[in-house]
Amino acid sequence: MKRRWKKPSWLALCLVGFGIVAFSYLGFWQLRRAAEKELLLAAYAVAAVNDPIxxxxxxxxxxxxxxxxxxxxxxxxxxxxxxxxxxxxxxxxxxxxxxxxxxxxxxxxxxxxxxxxxxxxxxxLPAMPPVPxxxxxxxxxxxxxxxxxxxxxxxxxxxxxxxxxxxxxxxxxxxxxxxxxxxxxxxxxxDADAASGFVREWTPQILPPERHRGYAFQWFCFALASVVIFIVLHWRRVQPGSK
Structure with a gap:
């Protein structure tokens, strides 16, 4: 069975164009957030071992x-x-x-x-050691x-x-x-001190870079899905005898 391209409407073109741009932007934004989180974690790791100023x-x-x-x-x-x-x-x-x-x-x-x-x-409120x-x-x-x-x-x-x-x-x-x-x-x-009575773990409580990359992958998949759906809807089968 043959297929024929159906000319898309302006609305369909605008919708797929918007979807590709929006989903791609969100994907690249998540990649930037992942890079920022990596720099933040690296900065804390370096600070923990550096000599104090x-x-x-x-x-x-x-x-x-x-x-x-x-x-x-x-x-x-x-x-x-x-x-x-x-x-x-x-x-x-x-x-x-x-x-x-x-x-x-x-x-x-x-x-x-x-x-x-x-x-x-x-x-x-929880009990805590007095201020020195x-x-x-x-x-x-x-x-x-x-x-x-x-x-x-x-x-x-x-x-x-x-x-x-x-x-x-x-x-x-x-x-x-x-x-x-x-x-x-x-x-x-x-700095951590076992005798202080406090828990001191200063790794930032943030969404890890790997999670941001996962979200980026999802957004890029949505962009790709927009293109696939657009093609499927407009690349139609032609019934025998139809013009």
Whole structure:
């Protein structure tokens, strides 16, 4: 049985053209996201083994994708701590504890991520080690603040009168306003310490590059499917005796 090409309508051409462009764009976007995630993971891996630099140098050289390991001296604010809620480590829900730290050189305060503490199953806040008193020397990764995702319910900090304050995202501008003084837009991820009482695993909690490549493959398959469907619909069989 013979086949004959049926001239497609302008609508069909526009639809297949839009599908190819849109699906291809999404595929290449996922490939770019995979490359970005690889660079991010590599930056954290390098920072974990590099010798620390001082905070002032890290602030001078701060750039996207650059997360240096730093060392600094100063004192913790003994009162003001923020708990990032809805965190999961090894299947357990809990919080990340962010304490305010005042560098000894009098420069801008910054948030220090002391680590993860699991909830004990009760409705209250989990118990955690107290903030260390006196002068401290800290080592850790000078990193961007965790992503905020969807901000449902707005800023809950002003309505809370007791410390520590619970939040579902870390916004350094809002926290600075809550404290009544500006703070660094980056945070310090403390080096691991088995005696600290906190879990400190700083590999970014992100969608892995392999998953992005899988999504890219799916989008490219959709683009190919658009072409195949277009051809199948317009390359029709011709019945014997038909013109």
């Amino acid at each position: 001082d905070l002032a140098e890290a602030r001078r050289t701060a750039a996207p994708g650059f997360f240096p390991r730093i060392t600094l001296r100063g004192r913790f604010d003994p009162i003001h701590t923020y708990l990032l809620d809805d965190q999961v480590r090894d299947g357990r829900q809990g919080v990340l504890a962010f304490a305010v730290f005042d560098p000894g050189d009098g420069s801008l305060p910054l948030l220090v991520n002391r680590g993860f503490v699991a909830r004990d199953g009760t409705a209250g 008193a006196g002068g401290q020397q800290l080592n850790g990764i000078y990193a961007t603040a965790p992503g905020s995702g969807l901000r449902l319910g707005g800023n809950a900090l002003p309505a809370q009168m007791q410390w520590p304050k619970l939040t579902i995202y870390i916004d350094t501008i809002e926290i600075g306003t809550d404290l009544g003084r500006p703070i660094d837009t980056r945070v310090l991820l403390l």
